[in-house]
Amino acid sequence: MDFGLSQEQQMLRDAVARCLADTCPLEHVRECSERDNPVSDKVLDALQGLGIPGMMIPEEHGGLGMTLLDAALVAEQLAYAVAPVSFLASHVLAPLALSEAGSEDQKVRWLPKIASGEAHISVAISETVEARDGAGVTCRGGKLDGTALFALDFAGADAFLVADTTGRLHLVPANASGLEKIPLMTIDRTRSVGELRFAQVTAEPLADDSGFTAGRLRDAGRILLAADSLGAGQAMIEKAVDYSGQREQFGRLIGSFQAVKHMCAEMAAHHEPCRSLIWYAAYAYEAMPEDVSLAACQAKSHTGDVHRFVARTSTEVHGGMGFTDLVGLHYWFKRIGFDRQVLGGPELVRAEAAVLQGWIKAA
Template identity: 75%
Template sequence: MDFGLSQDQQMLRDAVARCLRDTCPLDHVRKCVEQENPASDRVLEALNVLGVGGMLVPEEHGGLGMTLLDATVVAEQLGFAVAPVPFLASQVLAPIALREAGSKEQKARWLPKIARGEVRVGVAISETLETRDGSGVSSAAGELTGTALFCLDFKGADAYIVADAKGRLHLVDAEASGLTTISLTTIDRTRSVGELRFDGAEAEPLADDGGVATSRLRDAGRVILAADSLGAGETMIQKAVAYAGQREQFGRLIGSFQAVKHMCAEMAARHEPCRSLVWFAAHAFDAMPNEASLVACQAKSHTAEVHRFVARTSTEVHGGMGFTDLLGLHYWFKRIGFDRQVLGGPETVRAEAAVLQGWTKAA
């Protein structure tokens, strides 16, 4: 069995990597963060030229009709470059929601625009996992009431896809009356998160499928977050190894010290197996739907733990320089921290995996 990326996927990876090297150096990331702009038009335009915006849009609606595994290839490179672009919700979750639960009219109206990069769509499904006091959305007579926290790809969105308390998805125009939007600050300022407050806001329901589409969004989102962490962790390992080969202490390169060698080796040894786990989870999403939820949980929880270790250890290899803005290592550190918690931290996701395997009962 040959388990790896196809030649086309390798070409996609290399093309996206070159694109980000040219358009998204660390100085550009820093500038976007300073301007509170988590959506770089320059990077987005370059990625849209490659067709990234329409990857998961079916061909009949102007997209490329690609798989989630293809999207994880892109997500890994975005994490590697810590790129400030809306991808998870607008270019992955929204197309999946519309193609699997949207009506013919909704697909025809939104999917071609997503494929062309003409619109951005935020996604708010966090309340289907964990509900905080005062949050939660209810629907009645085509209107939404309540609060949805942690809407992904929030800033600049033209519409939002929101899950209600029963798991049904709804499409809400960003200008809908009764909708109030509040930008939230997280540790990762390369991505946008917001709060949606509904007071009888008009909404278009998607298919009433008993929450199946919402479950699919959780699976896809977890795999993409794991892939993003994979890319961010790769960068942190490379930077730690490069720094150890340049920094001298006591007249020797610190990379010659056995303790530092062990730190770098252990990062690589824990990181590399995550790649095949993420690939398999992405493959299962399209090819093995009965296993998709479980392997998505495994990929999300395991990569979250591994890359927290990588983020900490890489920073330690850099010593005091690892905490400076000049070096910029903290952008990847925070990216990994964000990926760890969104759509369920390791503890939450492992508990869900235990239920899926029949080891425990749902709370």
């Protein structure tokens, strides 16, 4: 039995990698990260040419009807290039929510536009994981009040998909009366994140009112963040190995020193098993939905810790150069830090996994 990628998946991964190599050099990432809106139209247009915005949208609505494993492969390559583009919310979570729980009118109205790149939807579901003081959105009489933090793919959104305190999802137009949109500065300047404040904002609920779809989005988001961390970690390992083969100290390449060899080998040994963990979780999303929540928790928590170690160790291999903007390691370092915390840090997610397995009771 073959547990590897299909030929089509390998072609998808390679096509995205080539596209980003041509359109997203590190200098372009630097330029974008210094702007108020870091999203690169050039890179987005190139990805549009590959059909990436429509990859999770059913074919009957103008998309490609692909799987979450396909999306995980794309996320990995985007992180490898630290591409400053919208993806997780606008091209994965929002299409999944509309496809699984949207009304027919909502599907017809939004999915073809997302697939063609005409529209994108930001997603704010962080409060379904853990709400900070003063955060949380309530719905009464079809109107939303409260605050939603960490809306993903925030910049330029045409609408927002927001979870209320019961887990129900609501669509809110970006120009809705009573909605205040505040850009947030995070450690990762390659992605756009914002805060939403609602004051009697009219909202359009999705058909599912049980909170089930919000849970599905949470699982998908955790898997994709783990895949993103995988791509960033791969880049940091490769950069450490390349640098150790060029930098000389005491008349020798530092890569010839046993300590440096061990550091690089240990990074690779911890990193590589994460790949199968993420692939399994992504495959389970469609094929084994009863297993996906636990698999998503395991993938998110484990890769979060592993790639924090990889980020730190890669920087140590570079010595003082690792802290400079010239090398640019900090872009991957900060991306890994963002991936680790969004939708639950390792400790919180492991606690969820323990509850799912019956080891502890839910708080």
